[in-house]
Each structure stands twice: as C-alpha cells, then as structure tokens.
Amino acid sequence: MSTDRPVSRALLSVSDKTGIVDFARALADLGVALVSTGGTYKTLKDAGLAVTEVAELTGFPEMMDGRVKTLHPKVHGGLLAIRGNEEHEAAARTHGILPIDLLVVNLYPFEATIARGASWEDTIENIDIGGPAMIRAASKNHDAVTVVVDGADYAPVLEAMRANKGATTLDLRRRLAAKAYARTAAYDAAISTWLFEQLGETATPSRAFGGTLAQGLRYGENPHQWAAFYKTAQGANPRPGVATIRQLQGKELSYNNLNDTDAAYELVGEFDPARTAAVAIIKHANPCGVAEGPDLLAAYEKALACDPVSAFGGIVALNRTLDAEAAKKIVEIFTEVIIAPDATEEAKAIVAAKKNLRLLLAGGLPDPKAPGVIVKSVAGGLLVQSRDNAVVDAMDLKVVTKRAPTAQELTDLRFAFRVAKHVKSNTIVYAKDGATVGIGAGQMSRVDSARIAARKAxxxxxxxxxAVPLTKGSVVASDAFFPFADGLLAAVEAGATAVIQPGGSMRDQEVIDAADAAGLAMVFTGVRHFRH
Structure with a gap:
C-alpha cells in the first residue's frame, strides 16, 4: 500500500506572508483547492487566486478580533479525520466536513513582539491560539496530512508533489511533523519564560526551554559528537554576545569557538569601556591573560605577557571598538577569534589579511549585573540557576588583617576578583598594575592552583x-575561601602582598593569622564565585 498522500485541499493561515503568494499559486497550478483566513485570504485574493475564506468553510464568522476563526470542527475534523477509517469518514459526511490535506501556518510573532519591548496587552494579543491547535492536529495526523510551519519548506513540498503526481511522501510528512511540534514547543517555551520573568518566579513546577536553530555545527567538542547552536527568544534588550554577533570574515565557527568566545566576551564585559580599555585572551574557556589599559593595544600587550604560550590559538575579546593599532598586534600570532563591540574600517582591513581569522562584532557589551539563567544538562534532567551577576564594585570589602591594602593594592584586588569570577574553580589569580600575571584554573586543590599560577608566571x-616573575609584589584573588593556610602561604612564596577572598571557612582565623605573620593585607568579599 502506498504511503504517498495526494494533496487536494490546503488551508493557509500565515502571519509572515513572505513567499506565500508564489507557494499558493504553485499549489493551485497542481490542482489544490485553497482555503484561507483573514489577512492571508485577502493577500491571496488580491493576488488573483481562487481561494475560499475559512468562514465560508465553517459557516461561522470570524469574531472577537480574530481570536475565534479556526477553532471549529470543520477545520479540526478536516485535519484529524483518519483516512480510510469508516467511522471517521461517516462522521465527516454527516457533518459536511471536508478533508484538509495540507496545513500552512506560521504563528503570531510572539518572539518579535517581546523583542521590541511591547506592552503587556500587545504581547498577550500576540499569543497564537488557533495556529498551535491546528499545527498539533495536523502533525498528529501526519499519516495523511502535510504540515508546514516554515517558509523554507515551501520548495521541498512542491518538489515532492511534482515528483509524486501531487502527493507527498510519508518520510517528508514525518519530518515536517517533527519540525512542527518543535516549533510549537519553542513557541510555548518563549511564552511561559516571558510570563515567569514578568512575575519574578524562579523554581517553577515545570520549566520549558526552547530555541531556533542559528547554526548547524560540524561537530561538538570532539569530532564524534554532533552539535548545533540554538538561539533563545530575547526581550527588548538582547544580551550582546555570541547570539548577536555579525561575522565579518573567517572560517565557520565551531562548537568550541562559540563556547570559548562566550566565555571571553562575558569576562571582558566586566570592564566598563568608559573607564578603561580591556582585553581578555581565552583558551578552553579559561583566561590565559586579562588586562586593562589606556587603550586596547596597551591592554592587549599586558594581557599577552601573562601567558604568551597559551595565547597561541586563543580567543581575543575587547571591550571597545577594535582599532588598527590593536589589530596589527593581535594578528602577529595565530588567533582563532577576535570579538569586539565594533571595529574601524582600517582594523577590518588588517584582520582581512588573515583569511581564517574570525572577526565577530557583537554590537555592544553584556551587562555583568543583568539577571539571566544558566542551564546545564545532567543525567535525566536539567540543572538551572541564575547567572552569577555579582560584581566586585558593589561588594562591601572587609579588611580582616592588621594591615589594610594600599590604594594600588585595592585597585588590583578588585581587578583580580573581577577576573577570578570567570576562571574555572579552584581559582587563583595573581594581578599587578591592572593585568593578570599568573592564573591557576580548575585544580582539585586550591594550593595546586596557587602553585601552578606561580609556575606559569x-x-x-x-x-x-x-629578572623576577611579575607575581613579586602582586596581589592574589581566590574565588572561594582558603580552607587551610597552605594555599595562602603558596601565594606568599610567589610574592603576593595582598589577598582578596570570600571568607567563610571554619579556619578563617588560622588563615588571617598566617596573613598577618607574613605582613599581608587581606580583604573578605562575602561573595563566592565558583565556576564549574
């Protein structure tokens, strides 16, 4: 028995009318009867196509500002009736229900509505009801009904119909049904997420996450893993970063490129461009050098000096418009990605000489204080938490040692803690004169992180x-408390003179005593920055 299903009647109801007239005309040329609603009906009628308005099909007028038009048995019966089922076909004959073989729907633009910061009332009006109901009905009955929710699928449907005497194949209908359910799921996720955000609710009984494909990736972290990048619905002020980038040149971005670039840009976003230029160099999602300076060139040179070996093949993030001077220096070594809010024409030309180097312009900087959600998959579920949006400038630093830090030490302590927030735990960051001079990341013990950072310095x-490493006379930041004095003593051996850490250990006093004995100044933040 053939699984091909001929298309004799199509219902078209689209918000985005791009390409719909050409598609409908092609369907009509294949002998398909057209039924449509509201604005789509008018568009097709004005184009000279023979089309039946859905109100004529149902015998019931559109009403309530179009809220009620397709929620009718003659629509849903036409979509859901099982072909060849005697009971279903008898019911259809009794009630005058005609089969609908093709449904074309794209939904009210809810995501675009929240993106433009519309009012509550306008946003609610852009929640589609009839569209998702029809999509789900047609998708359930995909054994007989073809459902299209994306204009990109107009051509494949026509190609299949032309190749199969006006019919579509079961394989095509199944793939389109899966795509349709994914679309309604992402749509509902955007709505529920927006509503929860408006209400300020967090740990809700159910939570939906959805997105639209931005890019299919060659592979994941490793070649045997598949990967893709999906964008989530954004509000009126989308977070600048990997979801807003404009790639000017270079190879296609990989999974690791996107992951590392996100880490780099979130870090450099901690530095207010009105106050200072800042550069972060990232390798495997960890910074190998971060610095601020009077301009990007100076900041880059200081950041590079921290670990020039690891910087090879890294990601460079800048908090200001990339200029020619910085661009000339950055391209001297192999770099995978440069990301900045913008770039001058001269800088673009300099980078263009390196054809494989990706230049990404994000259009702005992420606000480190902004709320947000981080999602991580675990076996059988999802871990969800708010973004770490604590910033050191808003923290009440408490001096706990006999010696208070000098003004310069305090400046560098804040800088070091700002960076430590973006380093994998356990984290130790040495800093001096607005630049990292040693970074220890991701170790199982804090003392090991302190020693590795000193070794790299x-x-x-x-x-x-x-003559001596730059850790001599530096300050040191720890993302979490020192559980023992040994980690602090390792920092003393490296030459640190002041410490910033959250505090909160049962042995805080032991650590404070060790700091006093070494003549260190130490401040507690009361805020931990674990990053796993």
Missing part, C-alpha cells in the same frame, strides 16, 4: 627576559 618571566 615564572615561565612568562623567562620568556620575557625578566
């Missing part, structure tokens, strides 16, 4: 020809 000193 020693390597950088040898590469730079310096």
């Amino acid at each position: 020693q390597d950088a000193a040898e590469a730079g020809g310096w």
Whole structure:
C-alpha cells in the first residue's frame, strides 16, 4: 500500500506572508483547492487566486478580533479525520466536513513582539491560539496530512508533489511533523519564560526551554559528537554576545569557538569601556591573560605577557571598538577569534589579511549585573540557576588583617576578583598594575592552583627576559575561601602582598593569622564565585 498522500485541499493561515503568494499559486497550478483566513485570504485574493475564506468553510464568522476563526470542527475534523477509517469518514459526511490535506501556518510573532519591548496587552494579543491547535492536529495526523510551519519548506513540498503526481511522501510528512511540534514547543517555551520573568518566579513546577536553530555545527567538542547552536527568544534588550554577533570574515565557527568566545566576551564585559580599555585572551574557556589599559593595544600587550604560550590559538575579546593599532598586534600570532563591540574600517582591513581569522562584532557589551539563567544538562534532567551577576564594585570589602591594602593594592584586588569570577574553580589569580600575571584554573586543590599560577608566571618571566616573575609584589584573588593556610602561604612564596577572598571557612582565623605573620593585607568579599 502506498504511503504517498495526494494533496487536494490546503488551508493557509500565515502571519509572515513572505513567499506565500508564489507557494499558493504553485499549489493551485497542481490542482489544490485553497482555503484561507483573514489577512492571508485577502493577500491571496488580491493576488488573483481562487481561494475560499475559512468562514465560508465553517459557516461561522470570524469574531472577537480574530481570536475565534479556526477553532471549529470543520477545520479540526478536516485535519484529524483518519483516512480510510469508516467511522471517521461517516462522521465527516454527516457533518459536511471536508478533508484538509495540507496545513500552512506560521504563528503570531510572539518572539518579535517581546523583542521590541511591547506592552503587556500587545504581547498577550500576540499569543497564537488557533495556529498551535491546528499545527498539533495536523502533525498528529501526519499519516495523511502535510504540515508546514516554515517558509523554507515551501520548495521541498512542491518538489515532492511534482515528483509524486501531487502527493507527498510519508518520510517528508514525518519530518515536517517533527519540525512542527518543535516549533510549537519553542513557541510555548518563549511564552511561559516571558510570563515567569514578568512575575519574578524562579523554581517553577515545570520549566520549558526552547530555541531556533542559528547554526548547524560540524561537530561538538570532539569530532564524534554532533552539535548545533540554538538561539533563545530575547526581550527588548538582547544580551550582546555570541547570539548577536555579525561575522565579518573567517572560517565557520565551531562548537568550541562559540563556547570559548562566550566565555571571553562575558569576562571582558566586566570592564566598563568608559573607564578603561580591556582585553581578555581565552583558551578552553579559561583566561590565559586579562588586562586593562589606556587603550586596547596597551591592554592587549599586558594581557599577552601573562601567558604568551597559551595565547597561541586563543580567543581575543575587547571591550571597545577594535582599532588598527590593536589589530596589527593581535594578528602577529595565530588567533582563532577576535570579538569586539565594533571595529574601524582600517582594523577590518588588517584582520582581512588573515583569511581564517574570525572577526565577530557583537554590537555592544553584556551587562555583568543583568539577571539571566544558566542551564546545564545532567543525567535525566536539567540543572538551572541564575547567572552569577555579582560584581566586585558593589561588594562591601572587609579588611580582616592588621594591615589594610594600599590604594594600588585595592585597585588590583578588585581587578583580580573581577577576573577570578570567570576562571574555572579552584581559582587563583595573581594581578599587578591592572593585568593578570599568573592564573591557576580548575585544580582539585586550591594550593595546586596557587602553585601552578606561580609556575606559569615564572615561565612568562623567562620568556620575557625578566629578572623576577611579575607575581613579586602582586596581589592574589581566590574565588572561594582558603580552607587551610597552605594555599595562602603558596601565594606568599610567589610574592603576593595582598589577598582578596570570600571568607567563610571554619579556619578563617588560622588563615588571617598566617596573613598577618607574613605582613599581608587581606580583604573578605562575602561573595563566592565558583565556576564549574
């Protein structure tokens, strides 16, 4: 028995009318009867097509500002009736229900409505009811009904019908049904997320997440893993970053590129461009050098000095418009990605000489204080938490040692803690004069992080020809408290003179005593920045 299903009647009801006239005309040329609603009916009628208004099909007028038009048995019966089922076909004959073989619907633009910051009333009016109901009905009955929710599928449907004497194949109908259910799921997720945000609710009994495909990726973290990038619905002020980038040049972005670029840009967003230029160099989602300076060139040179070996093949993020001077320096070594709010024409031309280097312009900087949600999959579920939007400038720093930090130490302590927020735990960051000079990331013990950071600083000193590593006379930040004094003592050995840490350990006093014995200044933030 053939699984091909001929299309004799189509119902078209679209919000986005791009391409609908050409598609409908092609359907009519294939002998398909057209039924339509409201604005779509008028569009097709004005184009000279023979089309039946849905009110004529149902015998019931559209009403309540169009809220009620397709929620009718003659629509849903036509979509849901099982072909070849005697009971269904008898009911259809009794009630004058005609089969609908093709449904074309794209939904009210809810996501675009919230993106433009519409009022509550306008946003509610852009929640589609009849559209999702029809889509779900047609998708359930995909054994007989073809459902189209994306204009990109007009051509494949026509191609199939022309190749199969006006019929569609079961394989095509199944793929389109899966796509349709994914669309309604993402649509409902956008609505529920927006409503919860308006209400300020967090740990809700059910939570939906959805997105639209932005890019199919060659593979994931490793070649044997599949990957894709989906964009979620954004409000009136979308967060600048990987979802807003405009790629000017370079190879296609990979999963790892996107992940690392997101980490880099979130970090550099901590630095207000009106106050200072800042540059972050990222490798495997961890910074290998971060610095601020009077301009991007100075900041980049300081950031690079922290770990020039690891910077090779890294991601460079800038908090200001990329200029020619910085661009010339950055392209001297192999770099995977440069991301900035914008770039000058001269800088673009300089980067263009490196054809594989991706230049991404995000159009703005992410606000580190803005709320948001982070989702991580675990076996059998999802872990959901709010974004870490605590910023050191808003923290009440408490001096806990006999010696208070100097003004310069305090400036560098804030800088170091700002960076530590974006380093994988356990985290130790040495900083001096507005630049990282040693970073220890992702170790199982904090003392190991302190020693690795010092070792990398020693390597950088040898590469730079310096007499002593820059950790001498630096400050040090820890993302969480020191559980024992050994981690602090390792920082003392490296040459640190001041410490910033959250505090809160049962052995805080032991650590404070060790700091006093070494002549260190230490401040507690009361805020932890674990990043796993």
